[in-house]
Amino acid sequence: MKAAVLRNTPGKVTIEDVSIDKPQQREVLIRTSAAGVCHSDLHYAEGHFPTRLPTVLGHESAGIVEEVGPGVTHVKPGDHVVSCLSVYCGTCEYCLSGRLVLCRKRGLRRGRGGPQRLSDGDGGAMWQFLDLSSFGEQMLVHENALAVVNPEMPLDRASLLGCAVTTGLGAVFHTAAVSPGESVAIIGCGGVGLNAVQGASIAGAARIIAVDPIPSKREMALLFGATDVVDPADGDPVAQIQELTGGGVDHAIEAIGLKPTTEQAFAMLRIGGTATIVGMIPMGVKIEVPGIDFMSEKRIQGSLMGSNRFQVDIPRYVDLYLKGRLKLDELVSGTIRLDQINDAFDQIRRGEVARNVVVFD
Ligand SMILES: [Zn+2]
Ligand SMILES: [Zn+2]
Known part of the structure; x- marks a missing residue:
């Protein structure tokens, strides 16, 4: 699949062929429909915050479930979903005390030793960005990174609910x-x-x-x-x-x-x-x-991340949008292709009112 890869910081993203693994225990494979370009992506691309490289950036997305791994109960193929980087384990002290955004993320990721969710095709690992990596045609994530939404919700608008709006x-x-x-x-x-x-x-x-x-x-x-x-x-x-x-x-x-x-x-x-x-x-x-x-x-x-409980919040925000009480259309300044992400970063650098959304075919 095609994805926007960051290999150096500060650096630009390049469009590359990236291999995506089959879903393992509690993992979900998604066909990405849309991914917003957020200021935080740019922060990481510029090296203001550390992230393991190479990586596929992007963390604000919506799509449709293609395949689920063993043990997945929360979503099924065909579901429309919004991803959120506030993926939670549900068993740590913070989760159990209701502060999901502080989750210590026990057992949510693949071990460093084995095959990663993303790779460069020659067996080289491609590290997943914020447990999501949304700037790719497909995503492989833990089921606790997903909120199921009303299929009437347009997915390009829904993608914004994954980060900026929820925050x-x-x-x-x-x-x-x-x-x-x-x-x-x-x-x-x-x-x-x-x-x-x-x-x-x-x-x-x-x-x-x-x-x-x-x-x-x-x-x-x-x-x-x-x-x-x-x-x-x-x-x-x-x-x-x-x-x-x-x-x-x-x-x-x-x-x-x-x-x-x-x-x-x-x-x-x-x-x-x-x-x-x-x-x-x-x-x-x-x-x-x-x-x-x-x-x-x-x-x-x-x-x-707005102290969110995104699996409760996002479906509610979808309801507010569909009833005309939450503005999302006005937030989107443009829809772009995957190969235009560097231009979208430039717009953010110039301080323009910009929420560009990458839309996949
Ligand atoms: Zn963001
Ligand atoms: Zn937890």
Whole structure:
């Protein structure tokens, strides 16, 4: 099968013939229908985060089950599925205490010694990216990486539910647990940030303030339910938000992954407020906040993949989309072929409003 392979970092992906194994115990072979190009793919391609090479990138996808291995009970051939990198084992301490995104992933992967799920055809291993490797015509994954969805759901739209949408909505619903009437500021209006904006809207936040330097992203934020937008070029965003809200917000959600914006998220809280950090902060970066602020019960917390329980969340998000209450069409800036992924990365580098979705024949 054809797949987009990353061999070096920083580097570009190349389209290669990749061999995919037969499903073993609890594994599922999928015909990939669509895969979104996410900023995190680019982070790994640029070497900001480590991943074993060579690998097939991509982690936001939807497709149709072709074949299942022994012991698979959760899906069957023909099912329409959305993949999620929050694959969970169901037996570790974190899974059993309901925090599936923190799963220690016991027994979900093939051992290093034996045949890998993907290989280069000459027996050389091709390491699976985030247990998925979505930029290929087929995927071989553990069944606990899949949510079955209503077949009426268009699969190119469904693919977005595997990462950006689930992360943005989950940060609001699960990690921050925003209540109706609260005020929320969202810093960074890319794929995740826009979904935090629409999550805040669905959750009933009264004031939703979107912060982004790019005018087109602020416009999108208004479309996704922001009540106010802030341009950092107009002055300190913290001061702007304190002025708009008369003292700060109940929740600030950081969706970029930078030190200054993370510190701003904490600084723009009202007394008792909570900053939720969704952005991926590169290794080695330290965050500084004034210690005295803890006396006013301000909190700062991380959110991994929106603290999701994706097998519950994703079918619900599909329902919301099919009933016209969740925006996904507006997120897709273009559909592309597998050999256009490097161009899609360039668009992300330029900061354009871009959620390109690779669509397979
Ligand atoms: Zn992603
Ligand atoms: Zn687990």
